[in-house]
Amino acid sequence: xxxxxxxxxxxxxxxxxxxxxxxxxxxxxxxxxxxxxxxxxxxxxxxxxxxxxxxxxxxxxxxxxxxxxxxxxxxxxxxxxxxxxxxxxxxxxxxxxxxxxxxxxxxxxxxxxxxxxxxxxxxxxxxxxxxxxxxxxxxxxxxxxxxxxxxxxxxxxxxxxxxxxxxxxxxxxxxxxxxxxxxxxxxxxxxxxxxxxxxxxxxxxxxxxxxxxxxxxxxxxxxxxxxxxxxxxxxxxxxxxxxxxxxxxxxxxxxxxxxxxxxxx
Amino acid sequence: xxxxxxxxxxxxxxxxxxxxxxxxxxxxxxxxxxxxxxxxxxxxxxxxxxxxxxxxxxxxxxxxxxxxxxxxxxxxxxxxxxxxxxxxxxxxxxxxxxxxxxxxxxxxxxxxxxxxxxxxxxxxxxxxxxxxxxxxxxxxxxxxxxxxxxxxxxxxxxxxxxxxxxxxxxxxxxxxxxxxxxxxxxxxxxxxxxxxxxxxxxxxxxxxxxxxxxxxxxxxxxxxxxxxxxxxxxxxxxxxxxxxxxxxxxxxxxxxxxxxxxxxx
DNA sequence: CGTCAGTTTGACCTAGTTCAAGGCCAGTGG
DNA sequence: CCACTGGCCTTGAACTAGGTCAAACTGACG
Numbered sequence: 261x262x263x264x265x266x267x268x269x270x271x272x273x274x275x276x277x278x279x280x281x282x283x284x285x286x287x288x289x290x291x292x293x294x295x296x297x298x299x300x301x302x303x304x305x306x307x308x309x310x311x312x313x314x315x316x317x318x319x320x321x322x323x324x325x326x327x328x329x330x331x332x333x334x335x336x337x338x339x340x341x342x343x344x345x346x347x348x349x350x351x352x353x354x355x356x357x358x359x360x361x362x363x364x365x366x367x368x369x370x371x372x373x374x375x376x377x378x379x380x381x382x383x384x385x386x387x388x389x390x391x392x393x394x395x396x397x398x399x400x401x402x403x404x405x406x407x408x409x410x411x412x413x414x415x416x417x418x419x420x421x422x423x424x425x426x427x428x429x430x431x432x433x434x435x436x437x438x439x440x441x442x443x444x445x446x447x448x449x450x451x452x453x454x455x456x457x458x459x460x461x462x463x464x465x466x467x468x469x470x471x472x473x474x475x476x477x478x479x480x481x482x483x484x485x486x487x488x489x490x491x492x493x494x495x496x497x498x499x500x501x502x503x504x505x506x507x508x509x510x511x512x513x514x515x516x517x518x519x520x521x522x523x524x525x
Numbered sequence: 526x527x528x529x530x531x532x533x534x535x536x537x538x539x540x541x542x543x544x545x546x547x548x549x550x551x552x553x554x555x556x557x558x559x560x561x562x563x564x565x566x567x568x569x570x571x572x573x574x575x576x577x578x579x580x581x582x583x584x585x586x587x588x589x590x591x592x593x594x595x596x597x598x599x600x601x602x603x604x605x606x607x608x609x610x611x612x613x614x615x616x617x618x619x620x621x622x623x624x625x626x627x628x629x630x631x632x633x634x635x636x637x638x639x640x641x642x643x644x645x646x647x648x649x650x651x652x653x654x655x656x657x658x659x660x661x662x663x664x665x666x667x668x669x670x671x672x673x674x675x676x677x678x679x680x681x682x683x684x685x686x687x688x689x690x691x692x693x694x695x696x697x698x699x700x701x702x703x704x705x706x707x708x709x710x711x712x713x714x715x716x717x718x719x720x721x722x723x724x725x726x727x728x729x730x731x732x733x734x735x736x737x738x739x740x741x742x743x744x745x746x747x748x749x750x751x752x753x754x755x756x757x758x759x760x761x762x763x764x765x766x767x768x769x770x771x772x773x774x775x776x777x778x779x780x781x782x783x784x785x786x787x788x789x790x
Numbered sequence: 791c792g793t794c795a796g797t798t799t800g801a802c803c804t805a806g807t808t809c810a811a812g813g814c815c816a817g818t819g820g
Numbered sequence: 821c822c823a824c825t826g827g828c829c830t831t832g833a834a835c836t837a838g839g840t841c842a843a844a845c846t847g848a849c850g
Contacts, residue, residue, distance in 0.1 A: 325779075343683070346775045349691040353683045365680070368673040373680050373780045407672050408633040410679065415630070415638050417682035418608070418618045424689035425736030426614040429838070462796065471690030473839050478798060494796075494847095510611045514590075515638045694806070727828065738807050743830060759828075 286447070287333045287385075290359025293446050293518055294412055295405040304399055310335075310385030320377040321363075321384065328366040330388045334358055337382025338460040342468070343374045352469035354416065355379065355461075357447040364406060367392060380460050412517045419515040424471045427510070432470050433480045434509030437490055437497055442513050446520075455499040459492060484508075551712070552598045552650075555624025558711050558783055559677055560670040569664055575600075575650030585642040586628075586649070593631040595653045599623055602647025603725040607733070608639045617734035619681065620644065620705075620726075622712040629671060632657060645725050677782045684780040689736045692775070697735050698745045699774030702755055702762055707778050711785075720764040724757060749773075 288305040291297055297305075312335065315321070322328050324343070339356040341363075353374060356362040363376050367389055378384075396403040419439075423432045441457050444450050450457045463481070467474045481492045489505045491498040499505060553570045556562055562570075577600065580586070587593050589608070604621040606628075618639060621627040628641050632654055643649075661668040684704075688697045706722050709715050715722045728746070732739045746757045754770045756763040764770060 341683075343687050345687060345691050347691070351687045351690045353686055365676045368669065369676050369680065369782055371779065371782075373782070374683060403668075403672075404633065407668075407675065410672065410675050411630045411634050414675065414679045414682060415634065417679060417686060418606075418639060421618055421682060421686055421689060422608050422610065422616045424686060425616045426610050426612070464796075474796095475798085475840080476838055479838090482798085514636065517634055517636075517638070729828080739829090740808080740831085741806055744806090747830085 286335050286359035287361070288359075289448060291402070291405050291409070293359075293520065295408055295519070297402075297405070301399060301402060304395075305402070308387060308395065309391070310387055312383060312385050314383050315378045315381065317378055317380050317382075320375060322366070322372055322376045324372050324375055326372045327370050328363060328372065328389075330386045331361055331363050331366055331392060332384045332386045334360050334362065335383040335385050337378060337380045339377065339382055339384070340379050340465075340469075341374050341376045350468045351471065352465065354413065354420075355469070357443055358449060359447055361406075361409065364410060379465060408517075415515045415517060420469075429470070429472050429476055429480045430483060431509050432472070433466070433477070433484060434489065434505050435511050436466065436470060436509070437484075437492065437499075438506055438509050438511035438513075439516075440497065441499065442516065442518075446516070446518055455502065457497050457499075459494060459496045462494070551600050551624035552626070553624075554713060556667070556670050556674070558624075558785070560673055560784070562667075562670070566664055566667060569660075570667070573652060573660065574656070575652055577648060577650050579648050580643045580646065582643055582645050582647075585640060587631070587637055587641045589637050589640055591637045592635050593628060593637065593654075595651045596626055596628050596631055596657060597649045597651045599625045599627065600648040600650050602643060602645045604642065604647055604649070605644050605730075605734075606639050606641045615733045616736065617730065619678070619685075620734070622708055623714060624712055626671070626674065629675060644730060673782075680780045680782060685734075694735070694737050694741055694745050695748060696774050697737070698731070698742070698749060699754065699770050700776050701731065701735060701774070702749075702757065702764075703771055703774050703776035703778075704781075706762065706764065707781065707783075711781070711783055720767065722762050722764075724759065724761045727759070 285306055287308070288297065288302045291305065292302075310333065315337075321332065321339070334356050336358060339360075339362050341353045341356075343351050343353065345351065354362070363372075366372065396406070419435075423435055427435065440459075440461075441450075441455075444457050445452050445454065461469070463477045464474050466472075467477045470477065472480070484490050484492065484505075487504070488500045489508060490500055505511070550571055552573070553562065553567045556570065557567075575598065580602075586597065586604070599621050601623060604625075604627050606618045606621075608616050608618065610616065619627070628637075631637065661671070684700075688700055692700065705724075705726075706715075706720075709722050710717050710719065726734075728742045729739050731737075732742045735742065737745070749755050749757065749770075752769070753765045754773060755765055770776070
């Protein structure tokens with residue numbers, strides 16, 4: 261328990277950076293993964309005036325009870341949302357890759373009901389709510405796209421609930437690895453069918469996401485390796501037997517509601 | 526495991542009923558609980574042409590992989606969403622009271638990623654997607670209200686994840702009872718400060734929502750009674766010590782994002 | 791070459807599960 | 821009016837998945 265040497269000053273460690281970087285296309289790519297976007301709309305998205313900043317790992321961006329006036333897009337790295345519990349435990353609620361908008365909800369829910377911060381070093385692009393609202397007025401279809409994104413997010417929450425509520429540690433971990441692989445493919449962080457994907461999480465992060473103890477995460481990873489399903493190190497996931505992993509985790513990517521269902525070999 | 530004598534024919538046991546019943550005001554009441562609605566908008570909501578039907582308990586309305594062409598509102602009774610797992614277990618993902626729109630997501634997510642059915646006998650009001658879309662074109666602010674509802678739902682999922690991932694059975698149950706009380710108050714099923722509220726769930730339902738075994742749910746309920754926090758029977762929840770219950774469950778209603786924070790004595 | 795974050799392993803322990811058997815009560819049919 | 825049934829609740833006893841505690845190991849970095 262009680263890890264978290266998370267930096268306590270939200271914006272500490274952040275460096276402002278010139279806007280309109282290529283990584284900015286992340287948002288358009290993400291929305292295209294779940295929604296049909298016109299060329300015109302893509303251009304509009306790509307010229308959104310983000311305020312870009314870089315963050316160190318494990319840095320909080322927003323806290324429970326905050327009332328943010330802006331939303332942000334992950335342009336690089338991995339962020340997460342989490343809650344801190346009475347008993348000192350931390351539950352990671354979601355992880356966010358390039359193109360995700362982790363705090364979109366602040367657009368309609370005034371006060372934060374959870375915390376939100378980086379897991380790895382990350383680059384984030386910020387947009388004031390006022391800008392977003394004006395943008396959605398001009399592009400109503402993109403409002404639908406974002407609403408759909410909120411719904412997909414809900415779907416992912418539900419699948420995680422299933423894992424936490426009913427799956428064994430082994431299945432939960434297998435499922436989590438499958439999701440990590442597929443989502444990084446969808447975010448074009450690795451190419452489809454790549455079996456060697458970056459591993460952005462520490463074992464402690466995974467423990468907090470999966471509702472397991474750190475020790476048991478370690479043992480579960482070993483079990484996965486022993487059975488030849490996957491080899492997980494600090495830096496990468498190497499899938500040894502995709503079919504076996506998918507079966508072990510009872511993984512069906514339907515809940516991600518991706519438009520393109522890549523044929524995962 | 527392996528309970529569920531859920532009726533297998535979705536519409537079996539359903540009786541069509543004349544529309545425009547008073548219970549139809551449930552939707553407006555619900556939306557007002559989370560959003561600021563004008564008089565004009567309320568009138569519009571209340572004259573929505575629902576197709577009303579009654580259902581027996583434990584009846585499925587929609588199934589995983591279905592592609593619904595309509596959404597429904599709970600007008601009376603309690604519904605839930607759930608997933609069935611490989612190993613025969615069932616995870617209840619959410620419960621829905623009067624005024625809730627449990628399958629709103631079908632408006633933007635073509636295929637169901639979970640099942641949805643009644644828990645108690647229930648009356649539901651149906652509206653085709655086409656009608657809803659036209660309605661939202663005429664009342665764009667209500668689109669925001671529904672989007673907000675989707676976000677509140679996400680917030681509730683997150684809180685449930687915290688329970689499943691980090692809380693003891695005792696705390697989980699206490700939290701669940703607090704939520705059940707507050708939500709039934711918000712839905713005006715009981716008046717604020719009422720400490721004796723209807724209990725719409727069997728112990729088996731609760732086990733499936735909380736990720737516990739039926740036996741342990743039973744024991745947890747007994748523990749709650751022994752400590753004087755709450756007495757739970759098939760028909761009602763009688764809160765003995767609201768403050769104690771809230772503390773035991775680490776319950777903070779902020780995640781429900783209700784506009785009116787009733788002073789829960 | 792010391793430090794620190796993260797990983798690994800062993801030994802022991804407990805919260806919650808599983809199995810099994812009754813008990814209660816409302817509804818049904820004789 | 822009574823016996824019977826089926827759904828739900830209750831309790832005990834034995835078991836196990838996963839947690840906790842404690843210590844050591846590894847590798848990156850200054």
